[in-house]
Amino acid sequence: xxxxxxxxxxxxxxxxxxxxxxxxxxxxxxxxxxxxxxxxxxxxxxxxxxxxxxxxxxxxxxxxxxxxxxxxxxxxxxxxxxxxxxxxxxxxxxxxxxxxxxxxxxxxxxxxxxxxxxxxxxxxxxxxxxxxxxxxxxxxxxxxxxxxxxxxxxxxxxxxxxxxxxxxxxxxxxxxxxxxxxxxxxxxxxxxxxxxxxxxxxxxxxxxxxxxxxxxxxxxxxxxxxxxxxxxxxxxxxxxxxxxxxxxxxxxxxxxxxxxxxxxxxxxxxxxxxxxxxxxxxxxxxxxxxxxxxxxxxxxxxxxxxxxxxxxxxxxxxxxxxxxxxxxxxxxxxxxxxxxxxxxxxxxxxxxxxxxxxxxxxxxxxxxxxxxxxxxxxxxxxxxxxxxxxxxxxxxxxxxxxxxxxxxxxxxxxxxxxxxxxxxxxxxxxxxxxxxxxxxxxxxxxxxxxxxxxx
Amino acid sequence: xxxxxxxxxxxxxxxxxxxxxxxxxxxxxxxxxxxxxxxxxxxxxxxxxxxxxxxxxxxxxxxxxxxxxxxxxxxxxxxxxxxxxxxxxxxxxxxxxxxxxxxxxxxxxxxxxxxxxxxxxxxxxxxxxxxxxxxxxxxxxxxxxxxxxxxxxxxxxxxxxxxxxxxxxxxxxxxxxxxxxxxxxxxxxxxxxxxxxxxxxxxxxxxxxxxxxxxxxxxxxxxxxxxxxxxxxxxxxxxxxxxxxxxxxxxxxxxxxxxxxxxxxxxxxxxxxxxxxxxxxxxxxxxxxxxxxxxxxxxxxxxxxxxxxxxxxxxxxxxxxxxxxxxxxxxxxxxxxxxxxxxxxxxxxxxxxxxxxxxxxxxxxxxxxxxxxxxxxxxxxxxxxxxxxxxxxxxxxxxxxxxxxxxxxxxxxxxxxxxxxxxxxxxxxxxxxxxxxxxxxxxxxxxxxxxxxxxxxxxxxxxxxxxxxxxxxxxxxxxxxx
Numbered sequence: 001x002x003x004x005x006x007x008x009x010x011x012x013x014x015x016x017x018x019x020x021x022x023x024x025x026x027x028x029x030x031x032x033x034x035x036x037x038x039x040x041x042x043x044x045x046x047x048x049x050x051x052x053x054x055x056x057x058x059x060x061x062x063x064x065x066x067x068x069x070x071x072x073x074x075x076x077x078x079x080x081x082x083x084x085x086x087x088x089x090x091x092x093x094x095x096x097x098x099x100x101x102x103x104x105x106x107x108x109x110x111x112x113x114x115x116x117x118x119x120x121x122x123x124x125x126x127x128x129x130x131x132x133x134x135x136x137x138x139x140x141x142x143x144x145x146x147x148x149x150x151x152x153x154x155x156x157x158x159x160x161x162x163x164x165x166x167x168x169x170x171x172x173x174x175x176x177x178x179x180x181x182x183x184x185x186x187x188x189x190x191x192x193x194x195x196x197x198x199x200x201x202x203x204x205x206x207x208x209x210x211x212x213x214x215x216x217x218x219x220x221x222x223x224x225x226x227x228x229x230x231x232x233x234x235x236x237x238x239x240x241x242x243x244x245x246x247x248x249x250x251x252x253x254x255x256x257x258x259x260x261x262x263x264x265x266x267x268x269x270x271x272x273x274x275x276x277x278x279x280x281x282x283x284x285x286x287x288x289x290x291x292x293x294x295x296x297x298x299x300x301x302x303x304x305x306x307x308x309x310x311x312x313x314x315x316x317x318x319x320x321x322x323x324x325x326x327x328x329x330x331x332x333x334x335x336x337x338x339x340x341x342x343x344x345x346x347x348x349x350x351x352x353x354x355x356x357x358x359x360x361x362x363x364x365x366x367x368x369x370x371x372x373x374x375x376x377x378x379x380x381x382x383x384x385x386x387x388x389x390x391x392x393x394x395x396x397x398x399x400x401x402x403x404x405x406x407x408x409x410x411x412x413x414x415x416x417x418x419x420x421x422x423x424x425x426x427x428x429x430x431x432x433x434x435x436x437x438x439x440x441x442x443x444x445x446x447x448x449x450x451x452x453x454x455x
Numbered sequence: 456x457x458x459x460x461x462x463x464x465x466x467x468x469x470x471x472x473x474x475x476x477x478x479x480x481x482x483x484x485x486x487x488x489x490x491x492x493x494x495x496x497x498x499x500x501x502x503x504x505x506x507x508x509x510x511x512x513x514x515x516x517x518x519x520x521x522x523x524x525x526x527x528x529x530x531x532x533x534x535x536x537x538x539x540x541x542x543x544x545x546x547x548x549x550x551x552x553x554x555x556x557x558x559x560x561x562x563x564x565x566x567x568x569x570x571x572x573x574x575x576x577x578x579x580x581x582x583x584x585x586x587x588x589x590x591x592x593x594x595x596x597x598x599x600x601x602x603x604x605x606x607x608x609x610x611x612x613x614x615x616x617x618x619x620x621x622x623x624x625x626x627x628x629x630x631x632x633x634x635x636x637x638x639x640x641x642x643x644x645x646x647x648x649x650x651x652x653x654x655x656x657x658x659x660x661x662x663x664x665x666x667x668x669x670x671x672x673x674x675x676x677x678x679x680x681x682x683x684x685x686x687x688x689x690x691x692x693x694x695x696x697x698x699x700x701x702x703x704x705x706x707x708x709x710x711x712x713x714x715x716x717x718x719x720x721x722x723x724x725x726x727x728x729x730x731x732x733x734x735x736x737x738x739x740x741x742x743x744x745x746x747x748x749x750x751x752x753x754x755x756x757x758x759x760x761x762x763x764x765x766x767x768x769x770x771x772x773x774x775x776x777x778x779x780x781x782x783x784x785x786x787x788x789x790x791x792x793x794x795x796x797x798x799x800x801x802x803x804x805x806x807x808x809x810x811x812x813x814x815x816x817x818x819x820x821x822x823x824x825x826x827x828x829x830x831x832x833x834x835x836x837x838x839x840x841x842x843x844x845x846x847x848x849x850x851x852x853x854x855x856x857x858x859x860x861x862x863x864x865x866x867x868x869x870x871x872x873x874x875x876x877x878x879x880x881x882x883x884x885x886x887x888x889x890x891x892x893x894x895x896x897x898x899x900x901x902x903x904x905x906x907x908x909x910x911x912x913x914x915x916x917x918x919x920x921x922x923x924x925x926x927x928x929x930x931x932x933x934x935x936x937x
Binding site: 033035036037039042048052063066067071083090093094096122130134147175179184368369371373374376378380381384403405407449 | 488515544547723807846850
C-alpha cells in the first residue's frame with residue numbers, strides 16, 4: 001500500500017501533465033495510521049487505516065479550482081484534474097488568493113523525523129505498551145485509559161512553477177488518564193509522550209508518572225476560585241500554546257486585525273520567547289508545508305516582543321514577506337498555521353520552580369480550552385488530572401478542578417520562572433510543542449466544578 | 456462491491472471472527488466560500504474506501520483501506536483479525552452485542568433539489584448578493600458566505616445477514632460579518648455560527664435561508680457590537696435564543712448521555728459523564744419543563760438517517776422526561792449493559808473509522824411560553840443572548856461556560872441595551888433545573904451542528920438539535936476580567 005518515492009513522483013507528474021491550466025499544483029498526502037485504545041484497564045478499540053489522496057489546485061486567469069480524490073488510478077487522476085479545472089472555469093477571478101509558490105533553492109531532509117521502528121511497529125507492540133501502562137495503574141488501584149498510536153505520513157507537492165518536494169515522517173504517541181471513578185474528587189492522573197521514534201517512548205515510566213499523579217489526587221477538595229500564582233506543567237503550557245497559534249500566530253489573522261500579535265510591541269514578559277521551526281529534530285519535525293515550501297524558522301515572540309507571524313504563499317505575497325512555509329492544503333480558509341512550536345527554557349531546575357510560592361495552584365494540564373476573545377487572547381478551559389494547592393513551596397492538598405478565564409499574553413507577562421528543561425509534546429489537534437514548565441505570577445480561576453454535580 | 460463485501464466477510468469468518476461487519480462508503484462533498492466579494496474557496500472532494508470490523512474471542516479488531524479490490528478485501532480482513540487477536544491481551548470482559556435482528560433495506564434522504572445539481576453560478580449569485588448587502592454597511596472588515604453539500608453512499612453488511620444501502624444527502628449555508636478596531640473583534644452570523652445551518656435534504660433548505668435578505672442587519676449588528684458596552688457581571692435571569700439552547704443541549708445533555716462516555720471508554724480524550732447508570736430514572740436533570748429526545752427520524756435533521764452504522768434502525772427515544780433522566784444514547788455493545796437494546800446511535804465518520812456512540816438529533820421539546828418576544832415581555836430583569844461564539848465544558852459535562860456573539864439587557868419586559876462579549880457559566884443540573892420557560896413550537900428550529908469531535912483518531916460528527924428560546928433563572932453571567 002505504501003507508495004515508493006518514485007511512484008509518488010510519477011503520480012504527481014501525471015496530474016500536472018493532464019492539466020491544461022496556466023498554473024497547477026498537485027498535493028499527495030498518504031497516511032498509514034494505527035491506534036490501540038484502552039479504557040477501564042483493557043483494550044477496547046484497535047484500528048488501522050490506509051489512505052492516500054491527491055488534491056489538485058488549478059489557477060487560470062486568477063480563477064481557482066480545487067478538487068481531491070483518493071482514487072489514484074489513471075481515471076481517478078484525470079477526473080480530479082477535470083473537476084478542479086471545471087470549478088476554476090466557472091469561478092470568478094480572485095487574484096489575491098491565486099498564488100502558487102516558486103522554488104527558492106533551499107534544501108531540506110526528506111526523511112527528517114522518519115524512523116523505521118515506528119513505521120514497522122505492529123498491534124502486538126502497541127498492546128504491550130498499553131499493558132505496561134495498565135499495570136502501572138493497577139499498582140495504585142487506578143483504572144487506566146489511553147491510546148498508543150503510530151502514524152507514517154508522506155506529503156509530496158509538485159507544481160507547474162517547479163516546486164517538487166516530498167517528505168515522509170513517523171510519529172508515535174502514548175497518552176493515559178488514570179482514575180479511580182468519575183465522581184468529583186476522584187483520583188485522576190495524566191501523562192503523555194510523543195516522538196518520531198517509538199523506541200524512545202517508555203510506557204512503563206509514562207504509566208508510573210500518571211499513576212503517581214493519580215494517587216496523589218485522591219480526596220480532592222474545593223478552593224475558592226480567584227487569582228492565584230500558578231505552576232503550569234509542560235502539558236498545560238503546550239495546551240495554551242496550541243490555542244495561541246490557532247488564534248494569533250497566523251499571517252491571515254494578523255492581516256485581518258483578529259490577532260493579539262501587535263508586531264513590534266511588547267506583548268509578553270521579556271523572559272518569554274516563542275518560535276516555530278519545522279526543521280528542528282528535537283521537535284516533531286515537518287520541514288515542508290502543504291504548498292511545497294521549505295519551512296523557515298520564525299521567531300514569533302522574541303523576549304516578549306511580537307516579532308513575526310507565519311505565512312503561506314498568499315498571505316506572504318500580500319504582506320511582502322513571502323511564504324514562511326506554513327501553508328495548509330487549499331482551499332485554505334483559516335490561513336497559515338504554526339505547528340512546530342518551541343518556547344525558550346529558563347534557568348530554574350524544574351523541581352525548584354515551586355520554591356518561594358507562599359500560596360498558589362499547581363496545574364498539570366487543561367481540558368477543553370477555547371477562545372473567549374481571540375483579539376485579547378482570552379481563553380477559557382478547565383484544569384484536569386492533577387490540580388494541587390501550593391503552600392510555602394510545597395504541594396499540600398489536591399483540588400477540585402477549576403475553570404479559568406484568562407488573557408494568555410497578560411499571564412505570560414508575569415513569568416516568574418521557567419524550567420531549565422523542556423518537554424516535547426504532541427498537540428491535542430495539531431503539531432508538536434517543546435516547552436518548559438512555568439511559574440506565573442497570576443492566573444484567573446473563575447469557577448470550580450461542584451463537589452457532586454448537584455441535582 | 457458486492458463481491459468485495461462478501462469476500463471480506465468470508466475471510467473474517469474463516470479467520471475465526473464470531474461477528475464481522477463491512478462498510479463500503481463513498482463520500483462526495485462540495486464547498487464554496489465567498490469572502491469580501493471574491494470567491495475564496497471552491498472545492499470538490501471525493502473519498503471512498505471500506506472498513507472491516509471483527510470480533511474474535513470477544514475482542515475487537517478493525518482495519519480499512521481505500522483500495523477497493525478483492526485482494527485488498529482479503530488483506531484488510533486478515534489485518535483486522537490480527538489486530539483483534541492483539542486486543543485480547545489483558546482482555547477482562549468479552550464484548551457482548553445485543554440481539555438486534557439483521558435487516559435488508561435501503562434508505563435515501565428525501566430532498567427536492569439535489570445540491571450537487573445546482574450550478575456554481577446559481578450558488579455564487581446567492582452568496583454574492585448577500586456579500587453586496589453586507590458591503591453596504593460601513594465598518595465591516597470581513598464578509599464571508601459559505602455553502603456546503605454532501606452525499607454519502609454506504610453499504611453496511613454483516614456476517615449475521617444484514618445488508619443496508621443508504622444515501623445521505625446534506626446541504627447548508629450561512630453568512631458572517633466581522634468588524635474590528637484596535638481592541639475588539641466582533642462577529643455576527645446568520646442564521647447561526649459554525650457555517651450557518653445544515654440539514655439532511657436538498658438545496659431548497661439553503662434557498663429558504665434567504666441569506667441576502669438578512670445580510671444587512673447581520674453586518675450592522677457586527678459593527679454596533681464594537682462600541683457596545685461590556686456585558687455586566689453578576690447573577691441574572693438569562694434568555695437564550697434557539698441556536699444557543701441547541702449548543703447547550705449538545706454539550707450538557709447530548710454528550711453526557713453517550714453511554715460509552717458513561718462507561719469510561721472515552722475517558723482519555725473526550726471525557727466521562729456525570730450521568731452514571733445509577734442515576735437512570737433517579738436523577739432530576741432539569742425542571743419539569745425539560746423534555747429531551749434523541750430522534751434520528753426527525754425530518755431534515757443533520758443527525759437523521761435510516762440505520763446507524765451497526766445496522767440498527769433510526770429511532771426516537773426519550774432521554775429526559777419532565778426533568779428526569781430516563782435514557783441514554785447507546786450502541787449494540789453498550790445497551791445490554793443496562794438491560795436494553797441499542798437505540799441506534801453508533802455512527803462512524805468515514806470508511807476508515809469505527810462506529811462510536813454519536814448524537815443523532817437531540818431535541819428539546821417546545822414549551823408554551825409563546826414567541827421570543829412574549830418571553831422577553833414576561834421577563835422583568837435579565838439578559839438575552841444570541842448565537843454562540845465560545846464554548847467549554849469539563850470532562851464530566853458539569854461545569855460549562857459559553858460566550859455568545861450578542862447580548863441585550865432586558866428591563867421590564869423590553870429588550871434594551873446591546874452588550875458585547877456576553878458569557879454565562881453554570882453547573883448542568885442546576886442550570887436545567889432553573890429553566891422556567893420554553894417558547895412554543897413556532898419558535899422551534901432543528902439546528903444542524905457539523906463539527907462535533909469525538910474519539911481517537913478524532914472523528915467528526917454531524918448531529919442535530921431541535922430547540923426553542925428558553926429562560927433560565929439566576930445564572931452567573933459576564934465571566935472574567937475584561
